[in-house]
Amino acid sequence: MLARARAAGFPADWTLGDAVHGSDPGLRRELENWAWSYVLAIKSSEPLRPEAGNGLITRTAAELAHTIPADRWRRLSAGDGTKGPRTCDWATVPLIVPGVTTGSHTLLVRRALTDRDDLAFFLVFAGAPTPLQEMVRAAGLRWTIEAGFEAAKGEVGLDHYEVRQWIAWYRHITLALLAHAFLAVIMAQTAPAEKKNRDDLAADKVPLTIQEIRRLLAQLVLVVKRSIKFIFGWSNWRRWHQAIARRCHIKRKIAKIQKVPL
Secondary structure, rough: OOOHHHHHHOOOEEEEEOOOHHHHHHHHHHHHOOOOOOOEEEEEOOOOEEEEOOOOOOEEHHHHHHOHHHHHOOEEEEEEEHOOOOOOOOEEEEEEOOOOOEEOOOOEEEEEOOOOOOEHHHHHHEEEOOHHHHHHHHHHHHHHHHHHHHHHHHHHHHOOOOOHHHHHHHHHHHHHHHHHHHHHHHHHHHHHOOOOHHHHHOOOOOOOOOHHHHHHHHHHHOOOOHHHHHHHHHHHHHHHHHHHHHHHHHHHHHHHHHHHHO
16 A cells, blocks of 8 residues: 555655554565655564664663653653643654664654553654654654544444455445545534634634534434524534533643643
């Protein structure tokens, strides 16, 4: 799939993957040969060669994480979630990859705020040294992808198939993703301009979500049992209360983050 995308001229800023893909040295070498930057999750037992030892010492990702000095950790957000910023502590360890002379290789470590033993590990490759904030931003894009899959499963039945042949499966997946894209485009087109004053969130409604758009279409197109005024009024009321709940969640999460020492 990646080779087809590259052959079609797809401009990849970052390639992301979980530990199954990150532990595949063949995939990593191929991406490096293409000069495609990546942030791939790896297992704690992945053997790595830190730059500090001139690439002669091999240690696991977990062992390297425990050698990071306390002043090297930075508290950064990997993006906003429904309940506020996804904030964790992050640090890096420069690496050397034998046989690879181009690009920059780095171990990126994520540490939970409330449990310092809760660590996640990522291998980062880029054509040039990359700021920590950019690595964290790229790593956080996986949450967006996962949220898209979850929405497609829940709203358009991406995983609701009972087929035994490839063609039937491919048709179902294609139609489901097309329906999801249709809803996503409507959501993007109806999204209001972002407000500079976040405190105004409680006074407004949350933007239309894919779930809300699907609900409105079902009420307006499939079976209209109530007046259009009632349907939109109920939607506005629900999204107004969602805005209040979201604002409270964000304030509570930010307050909790500020209380945790680095």
